[in-house]
Amino acid sequence: MTDARTKPKNSGKSLKMMPDKEKNEFASWQVNCPVSVTANADCVTLAHGEGGRLSRKLIQDRIIHSLKNEFLIAMNDAAHLPEIQGPLALTTDSFVVSPLFFPGGDIGSLSVFGTVNDLAVSGAKPLWITLSLIIEEGLPLVVLDRILESIACAAQETGVKIVAGDTKVVPRGAADGLFINTTGVGELIKPIPPGPQTLQEKDELIVSGPIGRHGIAILTVREELAMEPVPQSDCGSLIRPVKRLREELGDQIRCLRDATRGGVAAVMHEWAEACGLTLSLDERSIPVSPEVRGVCELLGLDPLHVANEGTMLIAVKQGAGAAAVEVLQSLAETAEPRLIGTVNPRGIAPVTVRRTLGPEQPLDDPLGSPLPRIC
Numbered sequence: 001m002t003d004a005r006t007k008p009k010n011s012g013k014s015l016k017m018m019p020d021k022e023k024n025e026f027a028s029w030q031v032n033c034p035v036s037v038t039a040n041a042d043c044v045t046l047a048h049g050e051g052g053r054l055s056r057k058l059i060q061d062r063i064i065h066s067l068k069n070e071f072l073i074a075m076n077d078a079a080h081l082p083e084i085q086g087p088l089a090l091t092t093d094s095f096v097v098s099p100l101f102f103p104g105g106d107i108g109s110l111s112v113f114g115t116v117n118d119l120a121v122s123g124a125k126p127l128w129i130t131l132s133l134i135i136e137e138g139l140p141l142v143v144l145d146r147i148l149e150s151i152a153c154a155a156q157e158t159g160v161k162i163v164a165g166d167t168k169v170v171p172r173g174a175a176d177g178l179f180i181n182t183t184g185v186g187e188l189i190k191p192i193p194p195g196p197q198t199l200q201e202k203d204e205l206i207v208s209g210p211i212g213r214h215g216i217a218i219l220t221v222r223e224e225l226a227m228e229p230v231p232q233s234d235c236g237s238l239i240r241p242v243k244r245l246r247e248e249l250g251d252q253i254r255c256l257r258d259a260t261r262g263g264v265a266a267v268m269h270e271w272a273e274a275c276g277l278t279l280s281l282d283e284r285s286i287p288v289s290p291e292v293r294g295v296c297e298l299l300g301l302d303p304l305h306v307a308n309e310g311t312m313l314i315a316v317k318q319g320a321g322a323a324a325v326e327v328l329q330s331l332a333e334t335a336e337p338r339l340i341g342t343v344n345p346r347g348i349a350p351v352t353v354r355r356t357l358g359p360e361q362p363l364d365d366p367l368g369s370p371l372p373r374i375c
Contacts, residue, residue: 029143029177031099032221034106041140049135049169059167062141066148067131067155071163079163081128087188089124091115095180098373100147103217104233107180108150110309113237114260114375115184116158120242121256121312123193124186126158131165131182136175147178158237160184189246196255196315199275203254204321205341206314208241208334209234210287211264212306216295218374231291236310241327241334245314248327252320258312260375262366265304265351267313269365272350281341281353281363304353305366307374315343 030037047054064072071079095111105113116126131151135144155162217233219225238258245253257267264286268279281304288296288303296303310333316324321339328337349362 029100029139032101032103033099033143034101035142035146037140037142041142043141044135044137044139044144044169046137046169046171049167055167062145063133063148063165063167066145066152067162069161069163071128071161072165079128079130081163081185084127084187089119089122089186089188090183091118091122091186092181092183093118095182095375096176096373097218097375098176099218099222100143100177102221102233103230104213105235105309106147106150107178108147109154110235110375111180111182112151112154112158112160113235114309115182116160116186117238117258117310117312119184119186120237120239121258122186122188123246124188126160126184126186126239128163128185129155129160129182131162131180133165133167134175134179134181135167135169136177137169137172139177144178154237158239191246191251193246193253193255196257196271196274199254199271199277199279199315199343200317201277201343201345202318203343204316204318204324204339205268205279205281205343206316206321206324206328207259207264207286207338207340208238208312208314208328209310209336210289210292211259211308211311212288212292212296212303213311214260214309215263215306215371215374216292218307219299219371220295222371225295227291227295229291231289231295234308234310236333238310238312238333241312241331244327244331245324249316249320249324252317252323254315254317256312256314258310259308261307263304263306263308264313265302265363266366268351268363271315275343276346278344278347278349279341279351280344280360281351283353283355285338285340287336287338301370304363305370307371309375 048058097107100107119126213234216231220227220231259267272279325337328334351363352360353363354360
């Protein structure tokens with residue numbers, strides 16, 4: 001992202017080898033940044049967050065210019081939304097991913113896809129999003145522009161509108177470049193998947209694609225691992241796969257969940273706790289890309305514990321698994337789905353996995369993330 005004249009003084013060092021003071025100076029936006037930033041580039045200042053002329057200029061010339069729609073242009077203190085007949089779904093999320101840019105996405109696209117996916121797997125059609133930006137003093141404006149462009153593209157792809165927001169600026173070192181908070185609103189569409197508490201024995205478990213891609217993509221770029229090809233995040237929208245599944249399978253769907261922090265293992269444990277049964281997985285059926293498998297084997301990680309951002313888990317009634325896989329295989333977003341397990345009577349553990357070599361064994365509930373700051 002820089003030439004010899006503008007190269008940061010620490011860019012020759014690995015981030016993991018830097019002292020804490022140098023890490024703070026080497027801002028997270030510099031890692032994997034796709035835009036050129038010159039030494040004299042205009043940057044965000046504290047005055048941009050103080051509500052005066054610079055604040056208005058930032059909001060009008062950059063944020064609204066990138067995301068403009070009839071709701072934002074009105075510049076009201078609250079968005080005036082059209083009436084919706086029926087119940088709504090509401091979700092909120094915060095995004096603090098480091099670095100801001102990663103193979104397959106950035107914090108901007110991640111904030112939109114992460115929000116709409118939460119709505120979609122909950123049974124809602126995503127409609128509107130609010131967007132709050134907490135910007136660190138010193139963030140180059142061209143970097144902010146690139147992230148706003150990603151937000152706009154993701155919103156257009158998913159059909160949602162950014163209807164309200166807020167902008168704050170904090171001193172250097174207080175926000176690691178940029179934090180984003182969102183709230184998403186969607187219209188619940190019947191039949192709404194009843195949830196994991198309704199799981200029954202012999203129900204079938206499906207994953208929509210290869211697991212662990214987002215977490216390993218973040219890990220690779222953050223720790224400067226020389227991998228070829230570079231692992232790509234699965235950051236993307238699940239709206240179309242969820243819609244097609246619900247159209248084709250209807251009330252045969254028990255529950256859906258995007259497997260983000262904690263990965264597949266965390267979702268399985270939450271579902272097992274809700275239904276009081278044992279969820280049994282077969283490792284040989286679980287899709288893992290060669291890149292993810294290689295990094296996990298090198299570092300001693302279990303792909304089942306690694307985060308995803310565009311991969312979901314689906315539980316369906318007995319006998320509906322093959323149909324669900326067929327629907328997902330027809331879509332580009334979910335071209336490698338697999339039937340990975342079944343629901344059984346409560347046994348030795350809430351969640352078990354039959355490893356490639358060896359007997360069935362308990363699958364640990366993640367105690368913490370092997371890689372923080374992945375979303």
